[in-house]
Amino acid sequence: MHLLSTRPGGHVEDGGQGVVRVEQTPGPDGYLRLRGPFQPDQKLTLDLELSVQVLEAHPQIRADSGKVCLRRGPLVYCFEAVDNGDNLSALSLDLGSRFETRPASELLPGTLEILAKGWRRAQPSNDEPYALASAAAADQAVELVAVPYHQWGNRGPGEMALWLRR
Numbered sequence: 001m002h003l004l005s006t007r008p009g010g011h012v013e014d015g016g017q018g019v020v021r022v023e024q025t026p027g028p029d030g031y032l033r034l035r036g037p038f039q040p041d042q043k044l045t046l047d048l049e050l051s052v053q054v055l056e057a058h059p060q061i062r063a064d065s066g067k068v069c070l071r072r073g074p075l076v077y078c079f080e081a082v083d084n085g086d087n088l089s090a091l092s093l094d095l096g097s098r099f100e101t102r103p104a105s106e107l108l109p110g111t112l113e114i115l116a117k118g119w120r121r122a123q124p125s126n127d128e129p130y131a132l133a134s135a136a137a138a139d140q141a142v143e144l145v146a147v148p149y150h151q152w153g154n155r156g157p158g159e160m161a162l163w164l165r166r
Contacts, residue, residue: 052099054069068165092118111151122138
């Protein structure tokens, strides 16, 4: 099974039905290897660390440099306009936020969404493409909602962002 090598924690249990040898950490290729023998009715339980983590993009990925995203367990989360309003590029994530999860009732059963604190850059009062930095509008505190990336786009059309400014 493939696990991100940067993700610590987690183990596999076999429910006392046999001996399963597990490498303590994924190999350099990111794969966690399970070695049997296995029985046809044997159940394996994968226990993963599920705290919310903030990931940053490598600085050489120019489009995402200086931006962050959220991961919970093996799932990467994204931000949709349906939850966070239009113009997602105006959002930034508070890195000191206390992340919370709650059921995402509009998505697949069992899906959790992440709640976080952030800011929305206020829209300028005119349509000018540029403004003096000192005259720029102040950021507004907002609650951000992130959903699992693999489920985005299921609640209607709208913008999606994986990476947000810090």
